[in-house]
Amino acid sequence: MGAILNTYFSMLLKSLGNTMLLTLLALIFALVIGLIFALMNVGKNRVFNLIGTIYVDAVRGVPLIVLAYFIYFGIPQGMKSLGFTDFRLTALQAGVAALAMNCGAYMAEIIRAGIESVDKGQMEAARSLGLPYGTSMRRVVLPQAIRTMIPSIINQFIITLKDTSILSAIGFPELTNTGKTVASNTMALIQTWAVIALFYLVVITLLSKLAKYMERRIKRGTEEY
């Protein structure tokens, strides 16, 4: 294990950086996607409700690796057959897209549950003052919803981080993919995968601790309510 760490440490660290980059980019897009579909689902517009439900159900019903293959291999071919011959998709772009779509569906459910946890009297009070729906949502409902959402969002962050390993299948040099390279170079399989596992474990443990800490802080905050 020591030998692998000595030889490959900087390479592994760089790929851990790639994993984090992939996770963070996916998470940011997922929050946007999640917010849009959550708002579609909590509103009264039936068409939006339907679109939101279809998105969430469809994405949750497809394995991430299938989604990633579809985007990375399927879409460029589709675009070419439509005449866009210059269309290119890097593994990072496809990976972020697949992860963000996947994570976005779960995020939509987290945000929807957060919004629905806010007493409906809050929205009514805001509307009774003459504030439009969007303003009431932004100034009154969402700030309260976010408090209850934060632990679940960090939890989803951890899940997404682990899911990035699936994207080794489309060749993006994230941690797991680099693990494959190191393993085949050294043939020290036990040691290599133990090191890779350790890398994930350290980052995820730190994130879990952060989630617990935030949860406690929020609990303390709501006790004042």
Place this chain on the structure above:
Amino acid sequence: MEQKNTKVHVANLKKSFGKLEVLKDISMDITEGEVVVLLGPSGSGKSTFLRCLNQLEVATDGTIIVDGFNVTDKHVDINKVRENIGMVFQHFNLFPHMSVIENIMLAPVELKKMTKDEAREKGMQLLRRVGMEAKADVYPPQLSGGQKQRVAIARALAMNPDIMLFDEPTSALDPEMVGEVLEVMKELARGGMTMVVVTHEIGFAREVANRIVFMDGGYIVEQGTPEEVLKNPKEARTIDFLNKVL
């Protein structure tokens, strides 16, 4: 004598929740400066009626005209009309993530009616009026029920409404806090505010109301001055109800 304006005109209002018809056929006019108290057993439709006036409940049928605006018409900008209708809720519904003064400033600032400074000044003035200026920077969870409701009244007044709706404003309060809230409401009534109040406080109704409307089963059963309705009720259902609550 000066002819007072009609503030609220309700004609043949009906409201159903699914198959349950809560308001069956309500017509009522409310004139400027009038204090109308709605009485009736729970489930009689009082709160629903009140919530229809600012369209927190969308009427199923009928016409509601407030300040000259037909609020049942989908083309009318309901947000504009609501600026003129303050509402106070049974459970206060203060925004817990904002301080007392921020609660009051939110609507005037967001709707660009006032600058932040103007809204703060107006807010402090309103807080003085309800005796809460010392709590301007406190967050609602730290207030007692009576204090919350006084802040809620101040918040509802921030947009300078000329009609105030009260939906059981003292029902969620500890008994010793009812008085302070009713006192603020009396002061408002004396100032000439047009008020529609759903309450079980018969004493308040007797003292402050110009008119008492007794509702049951989605209809107006009887209405008149407090003297008429409380002392000499004509309808059996009114008599029955008053016997139970008085």
